[in-house]
Amino acid sequence: MASTDEPLSQWHEQLFFVLMLLQDLELKGAGFASDYSGDSLVALEREFLQRYTSSEQIAWPTRRTLTEGLAAYLGETLMRAAGGAWAWSTEQDIDGFSVGVPLITADSTLTVEPISPLRLLRDAAEVRDGQRFTAVYDRWSCAADEKKRADPTWKPVKEHTTADRPDPESIPLADWLTRRSGSFQDWADTYAPDTTWDFTPASLASLEELVRRVAPTEEMLFDHVNRDFLGGAVWYLGETMRRGLGGRWNWNLHKRGNRKFPYVEKLGPRGVRTCTPHLVIDAALEKPGYLTYRYELAAEQQ
Structure with missing residues (x-):
């Protein structure tokens, strides 16, 4: 069969x-x-x-x-x-x-x-x-x-599909965040041990420079060999946005190829901005200063 x-x-x-x-x-x-x-x-x-x-x-x-x-x-x-x-x-x-x-x-x-x-x-x-x-x-x-x-305690279990609303409490997202947070120091020691990673807006310029050095093209950025590097960069950008501008992580089930993208929502003074770090980092390869620009854009009063 x-x-x-x-x-x-x-x-x-x-x-x-x-x-x-x-x-x-x-x-x-x-x-x-x-x-x-x-x-x-x-x-x-x-x-x-x-x-x-x-x-x-x-x-x-x-x-x-x-x-x-x-x-x-x-x-x-x-x-x-x-x-x-x-x-x-x-x-x-x-x-x-x-x-x-x-x-x-x-x-x-x-x-x-x-x-x-x-x-x-x-x-x-x-x-x-x-x-x-x-x-x-x-x-x-x-x-x-x-x-x-x-059994009054029983509830039907439905698989999560792209027809469902994104779930910020989803197990895949929680697992990803735990894994990325726990491994970030190793990531920093591996890729940029002399850089100060303090989750400030100013550090995003260092992140963008590092991305251009490690994976200067889209093909290299999404290549399997750079999966760990991209994961750490994505988490750091999202955490910098979240810590500075409020908001929360969520999980984007609408795929690009075989990839599922975590994102940060409810950012900024009014809680209406969203950032998908994978896509922002990808765009920054062709747009110098784009990471800082997206942070400042999310921080603006609307």
Whole structure:
């Protein structure tokens, strides 16, 4: 059987954009409230049946963006009812999807069968009773409710995806911050032992000079061999911004390639500025003084 890792990874990668296109383009003006609630599925299935008159249209290339957006929304809505995660099936039972289809698995403690949102779309188009989406949602919700009654302390666990709001308390972010903070002195001793790293705005000029010396091009900056160097530089820039201008770290799940970027938000006097250190450091390679400029910009009264 072919590996499911690559198509599943690609599906995760495109989730945010697929859902954005669904809400901001495909369903714009349709009166659809994309709040991932069970009630929203009633309006969604009604709109779906108006646009798809047969199940064959699900695989039409001209409908691909809408079809994938509907599948993504269905899956994310079900996970909010009963937890779970995205998975992948390589069964070739839907024409037009040669690498298989995404699946939704509920929280591992629930006895609920995985669902293929694409197959759910196909069933809805064939049965056409307007109740296929809500029937599955109710089944998953009931399973979760029964579990809660049996164990009031239980809560469904949903994998964090790009459809979720960034979580400043996320475990990956906490682990990254702990690791970077604990290793910073080693980083400083390795790359610039004679530099004073005191988290002041003036030290950002030294950081920028160091970046240009160690990794003067974008390719070198993001090369795997400089991963530790970049991580320390990113943490130092973000911490300098946070300590001087308030704010907090958060975790950006919208990827650039295979990278996930931590960032600092709620900066400045009004708490409305944001800084993504990876991108600021990258831009500074072509813009001398950019680190200091971004600090001063965040510090301005608006």
